[in-house]
Amino acid sequence: MPRAPVHAVRAFSLDVTLRESVPCEDERTRSAWDFQDELWTLAASYVERTGASAVGDEAEVALVLTQWREMLDGVRDDHDAVADRVDWVAKWRVVKGYQARYDLTSNDARLRAIDLQYHDLRPSHSLAQRVGLRSLCDESAVREAVHNPPRSTRAYFRGQCVARYPDEIVAANWDSVVFDLGEGPLQRVPMLDPLRGTHALTAELLETSATASELLDALDR
Numbered sequence: 694m695p696r697a698p699v700h701a702v703r704a705f706s707l708d709v710t711l712r713e714s715v716p717c718e719d720e721r722t723r724s725a726w727d728f729q730d731e732l733w734t735l736a737a738s739y740v741e742r743t744g745a746s747a748v749g750d751e752a753e754v755a756l757v758l759t760q761w762r763e764m765l766d767g768v769r770d771d772h773d774a775v776a777d778r779v780d781w782v783a784k785w786r787v788v789k790g791y792q793a794r795y796d797l798t799s800n801d802a803r804l805r806a807i808d809l810q811y812h813d814l815r816p817s818h819s820l821a822q823r824v825g826l827r828s829l830c831d832e833s834a835v836r837e838a839v840h841n842p843p844r845s846t847r848a849y850f851r852g853q854c855v856a857r858y859p860d861e862i863v864a865a866n867w868d869s870v871v872f873d874l875g876e877g878p879l880q881r882v883p884m885l886d887p888l889r890g891t892h893a894l895t896a897e898l899l900e901t902s903a904t905a906s907e908l909l910d911a912l913d914r
Contacts, residue, residue: 694718709785711769726769733761747888776825783824784811850890853899854882854908861905872905880909 694717695701701715705725714722723731737758739745745754760778767775768782776782788807791797797804811820830838842848854870855862863879864871872880884890902908 695723709781726765729765733758733765736761777827780821780826783821783826784808787811787820787824844892846887847884847890849892850895850899851884853895854905857899857902858905858908872909874906874909882909882912 695715696718697715704713704715707713708725711724711726714724714727716722740754740758744751748754748757764775764779768779772782772786776786788804791807792799792801792804795803807820810818813819816822842852851865851870855865858872861872861874862870863873868884870882870884872882874880898911899908902911
């Protein structure tokens with residue numbers, strides 16, 4: 694753990710060389726790459742010892758670990774090898790290429806404009822759409838998931854709450870749904886466990902709760 698986590702985040706966010714290191718509580722210094730490498734090693738060791746059925750099937754978990762390792766090694770040793778998967782590498786290549794082509798200084802306003810346009814969500818304007826980034830899902834699957842989230846994770850419960858009780862929900866995050874029933878304080882339903890809130894565990898509860906109030910009462914029992 695860094696001694697000063699906020700400082701570490703700021704230092705790492707400005708460092709494209711991956712050489713910036715920060716002092717840690719165990720008296721060592723680590724770079725952002727070092728932290729990721731240690732996390733990968735822990736994850737790989739855990740999967741080897743126990744599997745990772747809570748994350749996905751064996752082939753899916755193996756793919757995650759392989760891609761993670763390739764990207765870690767790539768950002769350190771060969772940017773070109775991972776420019777189709779690591780967003781900041783792809784963006785950096787666009788900015789540096791434009792800078793070299795027009796012989797611009799690093800604080801030129803045109804480079805800041807590219808910085809913004811890269812992330813434009815409109816496909817016709819976004820530079821990210823033109824740099825060869827891999828697509829993890831096709832567009833039809835994304836559109837389907839907007840209305841029908843996976844039934845095997847907490848996304849099912851969150852999505853059903855939004856669909857069934859839209860007027861009573863004031864916030865829906867990764868790990869909670871917050872209700873406002875119109876009287877009393879806001880009521881937060883925590884969802885810290887990704888595997889709680891699945892169709893198998895909550896479908897009957899949702900079907901028998903005609904209102905948000907009934908749902909919350911049932912959860913309190």
